[in-house]
Amino acid sequence: MDINYKFFNNEELKSGVFSSVNDAVLAAVGAYNQYSKFTLNERQEIIDSIKKKLLCRVEEIAYMTVEETGMGNVHDKIEKLILAIKKTPGIEDLITEVRTGDNGMTLYELSSYGVICAIHPCTNPCATLISNTIGMLAAGNGVVHCPHPRAIKVSKYVTEIISIAIRERCGIDNLVVTLNENSITCTNEIMTHPDISMVVTTGGNNVLRQAMASGKKVIGAGPGNPTTIVDETADIKKAARDIVRGASFDNNIMCISEKSIVAVSSIADLLVEELVRNNVYYVDNDEEMLKLTVATLTRDMTLNKSLEGKSANEILKAAGIVCERDIKLIVVNTIKQHPFATVEMLMPLVPLIRVKNFEIALDSALEIEQGFRHTATIHSQSIERLNVAAKVMQTAVFVKNGASLVGIGCNGEGDTSFTIATITGEGTTTARHFARRRRCSLTNGFSIR
Incomplete structure (x- = not known):
């Protein structure tokens, strides 16, 4: 397959890729402030646009991933990418709970956290990035991706595809971003940045321990030996x-x-x-x-x-x-x-x-x-x-x-999920786990029983 690698040239960085942590986070915060005004249906329309654009590139992404990481095989990565794109739930995962009685009504709904730091492994870099992005956007958040250095090039490429899809659909640029180069130092800086509201880590124990010490809400996937x-x-x-x-x-x-x-x-x-x-x-x-x-x-x-x-x-x-x-x-x-x-x-x-x-x-x-x-x-x-x-x-x-x-x-x-949060207890994570559960109460009425 003839693959165009022009994006790998650092001089041709486009939407969603930044050279500094602060620039990346601040851009995502600005985009999130615009995105937070959107309706649920508008969020889903954006997610559908992302899925459509990614589905056209799955073979290319699969080849790039195998070439860069040296792991896995193209055939299975294609299947994995399609699974992440098609079966990761969107806004339908955001369930509303209502309790009514003689004294009124209490409503429980799920709202966005803000900008999420999402850390991904080299074993499943793109499927995890795509699945988490869909869930995080469905919950109303912005995202700063921290890919494994062993998969930095293809992760940047996928992030750019997503960022451009969002911009073309609704005019918001840099709602989903990443860094041109990544390291443990950069990841730590993003996790502890004051404008990051949540850290989601899929990978090894070392980065999970650092995330738990960040002072932020953490969703953590630990090791396994199935x-x-x-x-x-x-x-x-x-x-x-x-x-x-x-x-x-x-x-x-x-x-x-x-x-x-x-x-x-x-x-x-x-x-x-x-x-x-x-x-x-x-x-x-x-x-x-x-x-x-x-x-x-x-x-x-x-x-x-x-x-x-x-x-x-x-x-x-x-x-x-x-x-x-x-x-x-x-x-x-x-x-x-x-x-x-x-x-x-x-x-x-x-x-x-x-x-x-x-x-x-x-x-x-x-x-x-x-x-x-x-x-x-x-x-x-x-x-x-x-x-x-x-x-x-x-x-x-x-x-x-x-x-x-x-x-x-x-x-x-x-549903499909590539972040299985064993340490923090969420299990297979989807949109509802990337949201805050809020309670709103109304007295006197709204019960028709």
């Missing part, structure tokens, strides 16, 4: 398809993707057979396990960043393992104490842990998930086990008999 349980009652063929679908999607850099499999021993071999039929490379010998461990982990048992988000075939090649077919996922037979299970492996490599029964499977899954309460999935035909697992795991996203992607609305019901 696991999936497969018991002896499961539809094994479907479970295998779903696991490969979720764990291989965009080379497993999604925070919700299955990072480990805990299977009841009686069906584990059958599950492996089905996984292999779905383009999995299965490892069950010490030699290949050691090769993969050395290639994908550092000496201190942390993730080898150079293989983060790479394809399964690239990982096997780096480990010196010969594979003559194209594969989607590597599954390694191991124990729950292995780093493949305890470290969030942001690559299409997952461990398979065999256990005696469902009760041990649930205990093991809880241990592997490490209390992050992010995402978990289960494959079982037992209603009782489905319910027990959901209660015990207590994750923000819990999927029963489906791929993890169902948890964010991909081929499933429910």
